[in-house]
Amino acid sequence: MGQGRPALLDRVAGWLAERVRWWVAAAGLVLFAGFIVLVLPAQAAAGSFYTSLHPAPDTERWYAAEDLYAAAEAWGEAGRSAYVRARVTFDVVWPLAYGIFLLTGLTWVWARATSPDSRWRRIALLPVLVVLLDYAENVCTATVVARHPARTPVLAELAPVFTAAKWLTLTSCFALLAVGLAAALVARIRRSRTLRWSVRGIAAGAVDVAARLEQRLATLESTSDGPVGSSRTAVADLPALLVGAEFAAARLVVAALDPDTEAPADRSLPHHGDGVTGHG
Numbered sequence: 001m002g003q004g005r006p007a008l009l010d011r012v013a014g015w016l017a018e019r020v021r022w023w024v025a026a027a028g029l030v031l032f033a034g035f036i037v038l039v040l041p042a043q044a045a046a047g048s049f050y051t052s053l054h055p056a057p058d059t060e061r062w063y064a065a066e067d068l069y070a071a072a073e074a075w076g077e078a079g080r081s082a083y084v085r086a087r088v089t090f091d092v093v094w095p096l097a098y099g100i101f102l103l104t105g106l107t108w109v110w111a112r113a114t115s116p117d118s119r120w121r122r123i124a125l126l127p128v129l130v131v132l133l134d135y136a137e138n139v140c141t142a143t144v145v146a147r148h149p150a151r152t153p154v155l156a157e158l159a160p161v162f163t164a165a166k167w168l169t170l171t172s173c174f175a176l177l178a179v180g181l182a183a184a185l186v187a188r189i190r191r192s193r194t195l196r197w198s199v200r201g202i203a204a205g206a207v208d209v210a211a212r213l214e215q216r217l218a219t220l221e222s223t224s225d226g227p228v229g230s231s232r233t234a235v236a237d238l239p240a241l242l243v244g245a246e247f248a249a250a251r252l253v254v255a256a257l258d259p260d261t262e263a264p265a266d267r268s269l270p271h272h273g274d275g276v277t278g279h280g
Contacts, residue, residue: 006119013121016103017111025108032101035094043090050079058141058159061167065156068141072148080145087142095134102127102173106180113183123176130169137162 047056054074057063072080107124114120140159144152 006122009122009125010119013107013124014116016107016124017116017121020104020107020111022108025104028101028104031097035097039090039094043086047082047086050075050082053079056083058137058163060163062164063160065144065160068144068156068159069148069151072145075145080148084142084146087138091134091138095131098170099127099131102130102177105177106173109177109180109184113180113187123180126169126173126176130166130173133162133166133169137166 044051053076054071057067057071075083103124106127107121110121110123137159140155140162144156144159
């Protein structure tokens with residue numbers, strides 16, 4: 001039973017990876033951006049008459065049950081009605097909008113950043129949890145506000161838990177989307193035969209630029225946080241490596257070597273004005 005659930009997650013993630021193309025992810029981005037630009041400002045304006053009296057607690061990362069009761073009291077009957085109405089209309093569609101964006105976006109980038117059998121592709125399913133947490137939060141907060149002034153134990157205590165979990169997983173989704181984009185870019189560079197062919201044979205110290213590129217990609221893909229400065233070339237060593245190189249090749253060599261510009265300068269090299277005297 002314990003192995004069945006991961007296998008199911010892998011099958012679902014694999015199914016999504018096969019079907020989510022770039023235009024599907026782009027459509028999710030357009031949907032998300034459209035809500036932010038067109039819908040969210042109107043929704044904020046519609047609720048400003050009661051949120052100006054007391055901020056909605058569920059917009060915070062954490063709050064207590066008493067904060068929810070205090071907001072319901074401050075909003076008055078009209079404010080409470082508007083809040084509950086927004087939870088069962090706008091807040092039904094909004095989680096779907098950002099959920100679709102994150103689901104398609106994470107699926108697309110991690111499908112390009114990983115191999116087909118990688119368990120990292122399960123990351124794409126995390127937005128489903130975010131949407132479910134958002135809906136659970138809405139049920140709790142709407143019920144507590146709708147029943148005011150009656151107390152609603154359990155749901156009032158669960159609401160901040162769902163809110164905190166929602167914000168944590170939502171933030172994680174956006175962070176993983178950024179990481180996935182970087183990983184997908186590294187994977188694309190690694191698969192580029194044209195790039196490797198164009199930089200192969202250009203000397204960059206003991207190895208060529210292609211080998212240096214491979215080293216940089218391996219560093220980016222590694223999980224080690226150790227310094228990489230030991231492999232960097234001193235600025236003083238660059239002239240000997242660039243003798244006879246064309247301008248374009250020289251730029252590639254410098255970029256591949258990533259010279260350590262913060263290392264102490266070699267004082268044995270002459271500087272302008274040092275040791276120069278006038279005649280006569």
